[in-house]
Amino acid sequence: xxxxxxxxxxxxxxxxxxxxxxxxxxxxxxxxxxxxxxxxxxxxxxxxxxxxxxxxxxxxxxxxxxxxxxxxxxxxxxxxxxxxxxxxxxxxxxxxxxxxxxxxxxxxxxxxxxxxxxxxxxxxxxxxxxxxxxxx
Numbered sequence: 631x632x633x634x635x636x637x638x639x640x641x642x643x644x645x646x647x648x649x650x651x652x653x654x655x656x657x658x659x660x661x662x663x664x665x666x667x668x669x670x671x672x673x674x675x676x677x678x679x680x681x682x683x684x685x686x687x688x689x690x691x692x693x694x695x696x697x698x699x700x701x702x703x704x705x706x707x708x709x710x711x712x713x714x715x716x717x718x719x720x721x722x723x724x725x726x727x728x729x730x731x732x733x734x735x736x737x738x739x740x741x742x743x744x745x746x747x748x749x750x751x752x753x754x755x756x757x758x759x760x761x762x763x764x765x766x
Contacts, residue, residue, distance in 0.1 A: 658759045659723045662735035662750035664723050665761045670740035672714030674705035682753060682760035715741065733759070742766070 634636035635735045656664075661680055668676035678686065678698035692698060693704045693711075719742035727734040731754040739746035 655679065656759055658733040658752045659722055659726060659735055659758045661752060661761065663721045663723060663737055665749050665750060666737050666766055667718040667742050669712065669764065669766055670715050670718040672709070672712045674702045674712050677712065678702065680761050682755055682762045685764070686758075725744070731759075732762075 660701045663760070665677060667673075667681045668680070670761055674700065678701050683689065686698075686701070689701060695701055695704055717742035721740050722738040723735060724738060724747055725736040733752045735750045735752065736747045737750065739748060748764070748766040750765070753762045754760075
């Protein structure tokens with residue numbers, strides 16, 4: 631239990647750094663790659679920190695939680711929510727489509743499968759690039 635509380639505390643500290651200390655520094659390509667790797671590796675705290683509210687709210691509602699700390703706790707309790715598939719392969723940005731304050735970024739498969747890609751939709755929210763959709 632102490633470990634879980636410590637992990638949640640660290641996750642929230644990371645969220646603060648990503649959202650408030652380093653605003654606007656992350657490119658859409660970096661956010662897409664980080665989100666893809668974090669999703670593959672089961673890192674709920676980073677996934678939550680990089681996701682836009684419209685992506686998170688349905689998950690919060692279905693899990694009966696109110697915020698990222700609740701999501702992290704739920705993922706710790708049920709590993710099927712965001713499974714850890716082991717270390718991700720190097721993720722490469724393959725294509726970026728731009729439209730105003732939105733981007734669609736295709737990145738290589740975090741599992742290392744040749745010819746397979748993941749599509750990540752992003753939008754600029756208060757100066758930060760956040761994930762709005764994910765096909766992985």
